[in-house]
Amino acid sequence: MANNRPNSIFKRRKMIVIAVITACFGFALGATEWAQADSPTAPALSISTNTAPQQALVALPDFTPIIDRYGPAVVNISSTTNKVIHQQNNPFPPNSPFYQFFHHFMPPGQNGPGPQQHEKIQSLGSGFIISPDGYIVTAGHVVRGANHIVVTLTNHHAYPAKLIGLSVRYDTALLKIDAKNLPTAPLGNSDDLKVGQWLLAVGAPFGFYNTVTQGVVSAMNRPLPDDEYIPFIQSDVPINPGNSGGPLFNMKGQVVGINDQIYTNSGGYMGLSFSIPINTVMRVVQDFKNHKAIQFGYLGVEVQDVTPQMAQALRLKEPVGALIASVMPGSPAAKAGIRPGDVIVTYNNNPVYNVGQLPPMVGNTVPGTRVKVGILHRGTAETKEVLVTALPKNMAEQTSSQVPTSPAKVGKVSRMGIHVQSLTPIIEKRLDVHHGVVVVGVGEGAAAEAGIMPGMIIQQIDQRDVNSPAELERIVAGLPANQPIPLLVRQGKASVYVVVTLPKK
Incomplete structure (x- = not known):
């Protein structure tokens, strides 16, 4: 047994050597065959080709007809705004801890704001022509406050533009240039848009003129916090600064919106784009052309x-x-x-x-x-x-959250953990309220957990009006425990419902 082990190892090594020799021999034969194939007497290698047109395996939309036909109706808009800058003689702002230190060393008469400087701010945007005689639609923020507006067509002709009208609430502006026989973009019906439909945006992102991007409708009637009157079209069409005011086309080549803003943490496109529906835009534009005041x-x-x-x-x-x-x-x-x-x-x-x-x-x-x-x-x-x-023009917003106090009867609502007092004529006149009780103290308990603070006015609980501290205490005493109860409170001139959960008696 001891002699068999070395022999078996040797045999394996021998087999390996034979295998290597065989492989080399095979490679040599293969090389000989290739050499013969390359020789003049060898037959030519035949490659099969099919020059017949092939149909696309996947049908994707082709946007070239839209750009060829309506691309010339898209314009670039540049505006110049003069901004006044006050130079400070003191190198630190007034809220800086070093402001007062340098204030004492400034010469008399130089402690206030310094001389004014005018700085020109230029911005770029996009727009589209809606009539052959030179009416152009764009986003309001593209030209808001501008002193000089220039519109450049795709043929590189530039025209000074006049601002016909601008709506801040709808972020829409109408411009006019002195030109005729201009190419126009047809308008569609934004109410017909459906989620998932293809869209095409044309504009000048970051100043790159006539840039085309595509995507689909992501959502309709999307509200945004700072634009409560606009039912935005949300899409994943890539738009960036400079696209604002440009058209959003459907697959028929019709403008269904104007590109307005994006949601971003970086300043660039992150997949969420928002456009103003063309139906909303044209309601404002018609009022501009007819020189009518916009009413909401x-x-x-x-x-x-x-x-x-x-x-x-x-x-x-x-x-x-x-x-x-x-x-x-x-x-x-x-x-x-x-x-x-x-x-x-x-x-x-x-x-x-x-x-x-x-x-x-x-x-x-x-x-x-x-x-x-x-x-x-x-x-x-x-x-x-x-x-x-x-909408009344003189509607004023009340930002104060403080309620003036004056001597009045104070009551305690133990189950809520608060002290309240009845309304006084001063409070009623200042806040234009006619029922409720003023919260003057909040301890631990249900009210504090609901976010109630001193100065708020409780107007309703469980959808029942409150007119006095005694009435509030009586209503609260009859409400169930450990169940959400609606509570209407007023802070300043704004009212809001909160939910309060009362403990057991």
Whole structure:
């Protein structure tokens, strides 16, 4: 057995050597065959080719017809704005801890702002021609405050432009250049857009003129916090600074929106683009061309979202609609019998799923129109007919959250952990309120957990009006424990519903 082991190893090595020799021999034979194939007497190698046109395996949209036909209607817009800068003689701003230190060393008369300097700020945007005689639509922020506007066509002809009209609420502007027989872009119907449809954007991102990008509709009627009157088209079309004001085309080559803004953390495109629907744009543009003042529909309510907890407190089946926190006295809503605590679920036969959908619907309603408003009043469905009026021009916003106090009877609501006092004539006049109690002290308990703070006015609890501390204490005493209860509070001139959960007695 001891002699067999070395022999077996040797045999394996021998087999390996033979295998290597065989492989080398085979390679040599293969090389000989290739050499023969390359020789003049060898037959030529035949390669099969098919020159017939092949059909695409995947059908993708071809955007070239849109660009060839309507691309010349897209323009580049450059604007110049003069900005006044006040030079500070003191090198530090007034809120700096070093400001006062240098203030004492400045010569008399040089402690205030220094001389003015004018700085020119240039910006780039896009737009599109809507009529052969030179009317051009763009985004309002592209030309807002501009002293000089220049429009450049795709043939590189440049024209000074006149601003015909600009709406900040709709972020839309209408320009006019002195030219004729210009190419135009046809307008579509943005109400016909569906999620998933292809879109095409043309503009000048970062100054790169006539750039084309594509994507699909991601969502419709998307509300944004700073533009409550615009039901945005959300898409994944790549747009960047400089695209603003450019057209958004559908596959028919029709303009269905103007590119307006993006959601970004970096300043560049991150997959969320927002465009103003062309139907909204043209409503403003027609008023500009007719030299009419732009009017917005007015309902006269303050609304908030219906959270799942609030829906439970209001005894609703699902958290949908816009919860009315307050109704302006004498407003269209007040005249129609709409009250705080009602939930708007339809407007003019269109569903209202969340609070962001309602302002664009109301704002785009022509004043003088009668609309049907579907509400839930204490969970019961009702329909109110409202005569929508124009938004008052003198509506002022109240930013103060402080309520003036004066001697009044103070009551304690132990179950909520608060001290309240009745309204005084000063409070009623200052805040234009006519019922409720003022919170003057908050301890540990249900009110503190709900976010109630001193200075707030409690107007309702469980959708029942509160007129005195004694009435609030009486209502609270009869409410169930460990269940969400709607509580209407007012801070400054803004009303909002919160949810409070009361402990056991």
